[in-house]
Amino acid sequence: MGREGMNAQHLSNGMPELKAAALAADLPMNEMFSADGHPRPECARVVNYLLSMDTRRLAELGERAHEMFLRMGVTFNVYGNEDGSERIFPFDPVPRIIPAATWSEIEAGLIQRVRALNAFLADIYGDGAILKDGIVPRDLIIGSSQFRHAAVGIKPPHNNFVTVAGIDLVRGSDGRFYILEDNVRTPSGVSYVIENRVIMTRLMPELIRTLKVRSVEQYPADLLASLRELSPNGKSDPAVALLTPGPFNSAFFEHVFLSQQMGVDLVEGQDLVCADHKLFAKTVYGLRQMDVIYRRVDDDFLDPVVFRPDSLLGVPGLTAVLRAGNAVVANAIGTGIADDKAVFAYTPAMIRYYLNEEPILPIVETHLLRDPEVCEFVLRNLDRYVIKPTGASGGYGVVIGPQASSLELAETRARILRDPAAFIAQPVVQLSVHPTLAGGTGSTLAARHVDLRPFVLLGAKPRVLPGGLTRVALREGSLIVNSSQGGGSKDTWVLEN
């Protein structure tokens, strides 16, 4: 191909505009290009590869990926959508690169963090030392809707409360990774990480080989190993199952996927029964005792005897079985208190308190509106903050001050005044951007905001999936990357070296 042809493609796929934008000051970090407009060293090969393609080829890659996902049934369900509720999680074929050195720091930071969160849970559902020592205010914990009194005194094997964690990271304009929030209840998304890679190995096999991208396929085996390490009563060959709310749950595909990959039963609440302080599955030949349950059902629905009595998704009497030590659920009951958005502010203190270490990864600055002075200051500058309800997850109820209308701001103010303790405020982080197919036919590459959700497993030892789920806000300028709010995903490539 001649020089001219190369230039024509060069112009058509949007890359020069991206370069120019990266040069402009006062912008979010561009993960592929440095401020001088050159590709970052670890991205040079990918950039060259993308330059070698015209718009149509790129769009074709996107469409092929979409088609593959649909045929494979890699879908999620959207709540409150009656017509054809199955959707594809939009996939962007432009990969995100994380060099080895950057990743090893993130990995160390994640392990440190999950260890501290786990120690915190073991503490507050046990002796409560951190409350007695006044590091975390007692009323913040005991008063939280996420604190489960039913979990006090239940001791899981190895004091392991958090077996699976998904930690959301964002990259600031300074290029550093910050913790945005923790997910230690029933975090989802890992199946997309694995399926995204399956697709990418078909779309860009040579690139993956030459770049030495670290594999992600080990995750299900690691998850199973971690679950087996939780075996109660020292059983050497525990019966493991994945408990799902059922086919209407938004993450049902993932439940199917993981149980299939691990080779364990996918059970619903109606498949299980408690008797004699033991847990059983109803099989065609009668009852079979179960030992470890990877549950993807929220606390509220897990046991109608203890939590919501109207729940049909759970297993009556399960909490009593756990208390007797005859079965284990992962994650343990009550872990939601550790990813409460107000408790988040105390996580650096937890790391220092339990591990006697300095936090490796910083958190996004977080203000608790339960403090009247803080609340007053934030209310005066509402258009400069992101406001989040403390109890919710999945991006629901989040208000981004600079992008909110005056009506939205007024409503938010009213809600805060009604119950200040139910909210936190964070400064707006200029999430880093990444070249992304802007969508539609004739699409070009454009900068879109991204975040990262790595997955951490904690069994007898920690295991971290290399990379994680990169979510991308497909709408221009949008900072919300959640799949429920129009986000998509990218494959994340952690390089071997």
Add this chain to the structure above:
Amino acid sequence: MLRRIADHLYWAARYLERAQWRSRLVDVNYHLNLEVPPRMADPWEPLLGITGEREMFAQRYTHADEASVVDFFTFDRENSSSIRSCIEAARTNLSALRNTISSEMWLQMNELYLDSRQWSPGLLASEGFSSFFTDLRNHFYSITGIIRSTMPRDLSYDFLEIGTMLERADNVARLLDVKYHYLLPRLEDIGGPSDGRQWAAVLRSASALEAFRKLYGYSIRVDRVVEILLFDPNFPRSARFSTERLAASVERVAAQNCGHLPHQLASDNLLALLRGSSASQAITDGLHEFLLKVEEQCSTISDALFSEYMTLG
């Protein structure tokens, strides 16, 4: 295996077999009535008798003609037994089984389902009746072929087999019951020449015409039609063959429970009924009564297997 999983397998298989069966009924009837003269004034109405759906049909359609019956059988979302609804139901059951069945089977099923979501009656005109139903049949053949060639012969396979074979035996009994009633009002016709085209269509509905010709030659006698559809031990869609396969699966499922067999299996009576009779005897004693017994036994077997292996209690 979880009881709920056994239930999903059983129903997925039944719905697949039902969809397949109905697509053949519609296709065969269409071709039968392309050429004049049709034997009956209203050649589409009797199909509703075969599936026992006259009442449901009458609630929503005024007249039983080609367009309305084909729509009711193929595309109708409100009819839980239309081909479209069966495909959707099979796929819903299979989606709960994705870690039980092979991924090839899932891919094929999902593809059929995604296609079926785009269906509309206009498709028959644009694609052509024949090619629509030929494609559909090939889809079903791929799915059954994939099941046979990718699934281990374990409990999962047996529950699929049980669902398929029960549905098949039941369907062939109903087909014969209705057609016999329509096509053969006088007893003296038995064994003599009859409406060859109509009986050929009956055979074709069960994919049995070629097998019939190989066995009996060109001329179609009613007792031989009954023989091949009910009692032939080798023809894969006969009630006898289906019941033999059903019984084998029922026995394997029972035997795997601690290795001992109960002295009575749910399928014993139906098997004895079909092994112990013949076309001539059944016709002499009253074919309708015989077929009623077959249909009753099918639902008795279904009930027994449900309470033994599937209900969650």
